[in-house]
Amino acid sequence: QDKFDFAVVVSGPLYEYATSFIDERKLLLIPYWIEEVEGRPKAFSDIKEFRVGWVSRLTSEKGWVDLVEALKNTDIKVDFLGDGSDMQKAIEIKKTLNLKNMNFLGFVDNPLDYLKRNSSIFVFTSKANEAMPLSLLEAMSIGIPCISRDIPSSIYVLGEDGLFYKTVEELREIIFELKNNEKLYNEQAQYSLERVKIFSKEQAKEKFLNLFKKLSEEANQ
Numbered sequence: 001q002d003k004f005d006f007a008v009v010v011s012g013p014l015y016e017y018a019t020s021f022i023d024e025r026k027l028l029l030i031p032y033w034i035e036e037v038e039g040r041p042k043a044f045s046d047i048k049e050f051r052v053g054w055v056s057r058l059t060s061e062k063g064w065v066d067l068v069e070a071l072k073n074t075d076i077k078v079d080f081l082g083d084g085s086d087m088q089k090a091i092e093i094k095k096t097l098n099l100k101n102m103n104f105l106g107f108v109d110n111p112l113d114y115l116k117r118n119s120s121i122f123v124f125t126s127k128a129n130e131a132m133p134l135s136l137l138e139a140m141s142i143g144i145p146c147i148s149r150d151i152p153s154s155i156y157v158l159g160e161d162g163l164f165y166k167t168v169e170e171l172r173e174i175i176f177e178l179k180n181n182e183k184l185y186n187e188q189a190q191y192s193l194e195r196v197k198i199f200s201k202e203q204a205k206e207k208f209l210n211l212f213k214k215l216s217e218e219a220n221q
Contacts, residue, residue, distance in 0.1 A: 001022060001023055001026060004026070005026065005215065005218075006026055006027070006028050006215075007027055007028070008028050008029075008211075009027060009029055009030075009131075010030065010031055010032040010131055010132045011029075011031060011032070011132045011156050012029065012031075012156045013129065013131075013153050013156055014132070014153075015027060015029045028211060030204055030207045030208060030211075031132070031198075031199050031203070032132045032134065032137070032199065032204075033199050033200060033201045033203065033204040034137055034138065034140075034141045034199050034200065034201070035201060036141065037141045037143075037193060037196055037200070038193060040193075041143030041144070041186070041189035041190045041192065041193050042142070042143050042144050043186060043189070044182040044185040044186050044189075045182075050076060050077070050120045050179050051076075051077040051078070051079060051118055051119050051120050052067065052076060052077065052078045052079070052119065052120070052121055052122075052123055053079050053081070053114075053115045053119030053120075053121070053122045053139065053144075054067055054078065054079065054080045054081065054082075054123055054124075054125065055081045055082055055111045055115065055122075055135040055138075055139070056082050056124075056125075056126065056135055057082050057083070057084040058080065058082050058083055058084030058085070058086045058087050058104070059084040059085050059086050060086060060127075061126065061127050062082075062084070062125060062126050062127070062128075063125035063127045063149060064080060064086065064090070064125055066125045066149070066168055067080075067123055067125055067171070068090075068093060069168045070168050070169075070171040070172040070175065071102075071172065071175065072097055072099055072102075074101065074172075075101055076101060076179065077101050077102075077103070078101060079103050079114070079118060080102070080104045081105050081106075081108045081111045081114060081115075082106070082107065082108075082111075083106045083107045087104065087106065091104060112139075112141075115138075115139055115142060115144070116142045119139075119144060120144065120145075120178075120179075121145045121146065121147065121175065121178055122135075122136070122139035122146045122147070123147045123148075123171070123175070124146065124147070124148040124149065124154060125148075125149055125171075126149060126151070126154075127151075128151075129151050129152055129153055130151075130153045132153060132157070133148070133154055133157055136148060136157050136158065137157055137196065137199060139192070140157070140158070140192040140195060140196040141192075141193075141196050143189050143190070143192055143193045144192060145163065145178050145189050145191075145192060146158060146162065146163065146188075147163045147164070147165060147171065147174050147175065147178075148162065148163070148164055148165075149164070149165060149166075150164040150165060150166050157195075158195065159195050161191060161195075162191070162195070163178075163188060
């Protein structure tokens with residue numbers, strides 16, 4: 001610790017974790033930021049076909065099986081964007097269970113653009129308590145309702161009024177509620193846009209500038 005003046009952490013849960021081994025006086029929280037935010041949320045009336053979007057590495061710790069289990073006997077379309085060690089397993093499950101509503105698309109050049117054009121909602125299923133769930137943050141920025149597994153890093157990003165699940169059954173219920181409840185859908189789409197603004201590029205820029213100013217002043221003393 002004597003080799004640095006400050007350690008910047010990108011989320012609240014990571015800050016709390018870091019206090020166990022770094023002097024809190026040297027810790028600075030500057031949340032990761034989103035570059036752009038849509039001007040308006042996607043409206044329920046804009047949806048031509050209800051589709052669920054998912055973006056991550058296709059590995060067991062990312063919890064993709066939750067979404068398969070939740071919607072395997074339904075007609076709701078699901079797009080899995082991302083490659084990983086579970087791809088062959090996913091292909092076999094799709095074939096064995098005849099999951100015609102599930103698309104494992106592998107690597108996609110611009111996943112955010114894909115979500116914007118095709119997805120009605122976004123589901124974040126990661127089991128790992130990630131430092132900052134960036135795919136969740138990006139999905140919020142395009143103004144669609146977002147659902148996440150109930151983990152600290154997601155609660156930090158989505159906020160206490162977000163949509164969270166603990167079980168596959170709860171996930172299924174939330175998805176169908178969004179599919180069938182126009183009022184809830186529009187409220188949550190708007191909520192995504194409003195909530196994501198606290199992770200704006202401007203807030204991060206201001207905090208970094210204040211940090212650099214402080215370091216410069218101390219260096220000149």
